[in-house]
Amino acid sequence: MIAPLAAPSPSAPAKAPYPLVSVRNLCKHYALRAGWGFGHSVFKAVENVSFDIMPNETLGLVGESGSGKSTIGRAVTMLNPPTSGVVAFEGVDLAEQSGRDMRRMRQRMQMVFQDPYSALNPRMTVGDYVAEPLVIHGLCKTAAERRDLVAELFSKVGLDPRFMARFPHQFSGGQRQRICIARAIGVRPSFIVADEPIAALDVSIQAQVVNLLQDLQEEMGLAYLFISHDLRMVRYLCHRVAVIWKGRIVELAPSAALYGNPLHPYTRRLLSAVPVPDPALERARTRLPEVAALPDDPLAHELVEAEPGHYVARAALS
Numbered sequence: 370m371i372a373p374l375a376a377p378s379p380s381a382p383a384k385a386p387y388p389l390v391s392v393r394n395l396c397k398h399y400a401l402r403a404g405w406g407f408g409h410s411v412f413k414a415v416e417n418v419s420f421d422i423m424p425n426e427t428l429g430l431v432g433e434s435g436s437g438k439s440t441i442g443r444a445v446t447m448l449n450p451p452t453s454g455v456v457a458f459e460g461v462d463l464a465e466q467s468g469r470d471m472r473r474m475r476q477r478m479q480m481v482f483q484d485p486y487s488a489l490n491p492r493m494t495v496g497d498y499v500a501e502p503l504v505i506h507g508l509c510k511t512a513a514e515r516r517d518l519v520a521e522l523f524s525k526v527g528l529d530p531r532f533m534a535r536f537p538h539q540f541s542g543g544q545r546q547r548i549c550i551a552r553a554i555g556v557r558p559s560f561i562v563a564d565e566p567i568a569a570l571d572v573s574i575q576a577q578v579v580n581l582l583q584d585l586q587e588e589m590g591l592a593y594l595f596i597s598h599d600l601r602m603v604r605y606l607c608h609r610v611a612v613i614w615k616g617r618i619v620e621l622a623p624s625a626a627l628y629g630n631p632l633h634p635y636t637r638r639l640l641s642a643v644p645v646p647d648p649a650l651e652r653a654r655t656r657l658p659e660v661a662a663l664p665d666d667p668l669a670h671e672l673v674e675a676e677p678g679h680y681v682a683r684a685a686l687s
């Protein structure tokens with residue numbers, strides 16, 4: 370079982386070794402109309418998800434399309450609050466924050482999305498776009514100070530500060546994602562949810578953006594929730610990985626343990642789908658068959674620690 374919330378009193382900000390982010394029993398349910406406008410059913414997009422993210426850690430979230438990864442990312446940052454469960458940031462339950470306190474907390478938690486073009490405002494210069502949160506959070510006193518800070522952010526993400534006056538359509542996909550990252554780090558967050566940040570980018574650019582995320586993590590002590598379909602990139606970037614299947618975490622382990630010794634049949638199937646760069650091995654690779662759904666029994670879904678730090682749904686062990 371994932372340990373209960375280990376955090377000091379809400380008034381005292383948590384310091385390592387306390388988790389930066391603690392999620393407990395997070396559920397997100399959607400009411401669906403049952404046709405012809407009569408009645409409704411409930412769709413459980415995310416069910417009873419619990420995990421911690423330590424300061425300076427990258428937790429990967431992997432799973433097939435529709436498994437609930439983005440829903441978790443949005444619930445953790447309260448962009449789309451959970452139906453139930455607790456999300457604590459630095460030991461503080463986010464659901465209990467007043468509007469003003471929540472705004473302050475938001476500054477510390479940022480999101481980077483998949484499609485850098487739709488995230489940008491086509492009518493705004495990219496300099497203004499990066500400066501916007503600095504203004505909202507009152508981080509610069511004068512226009513000159515703001516300009517200097519934006520220029521510094523541009524340099525930090527590998528963009529020429531002279532590009533500040535340009536508009537989004539004048540940039541490539543990789544450059545646009547750098548602009549989005551510059552905006553996210555400008556308010557000096559300690560946690561970033563990166564939801565498929567490289568999926569829309571050319572393969573050659575993907576590695577550059579991932580390296581940038583790694584460099585920023587080192588420099589700024591950032592923690593990431595890195596959501597991705599790219600299992601090889603997740604292995605490279607993430608310290609620990611959570612595998613999500615039909616809205617539940619079925620396995621959570623340090624990357625080496627998860628990739629070296631996957632315990633859940635769904636994880637094994639997911640990994641069997643990763644192409645191998647060696648043609649002989651790739652020809653011999655067999656994709657494992659679909660995994661049957663687990664029984665709808667909370668005990669079967671409970672995560673148990675199979676080896677130190679390696680959690681798996683109880684049903685996979687029986």
Ligand SMILES: Nc1ncnc2c1ncn2[C@@H]1O[C@H](COP(=O)(O)OP(=O)(O)OP(=O)(O)O)[C@@H](O)[C@H]1O
Pocket residue numbers: 399412414432433434435436437438439440441
């Ligand atoms: N507003 C909503 N109303 C009803 N169902 C929703 C809503 N938003 C998401 N869902 C459903 O919740 C499930 C999880 O969606 P989510 O976007 O989290 O998946 P995902 O794992 O991020 O998928 P992808 O890899 O394709 O991005 C999906 O089945 C989706 O259809």
Ligand SMILES: [Mg+2]
Pocket residue numbers: 438439440564
């Ligand atoms: Mg998604």
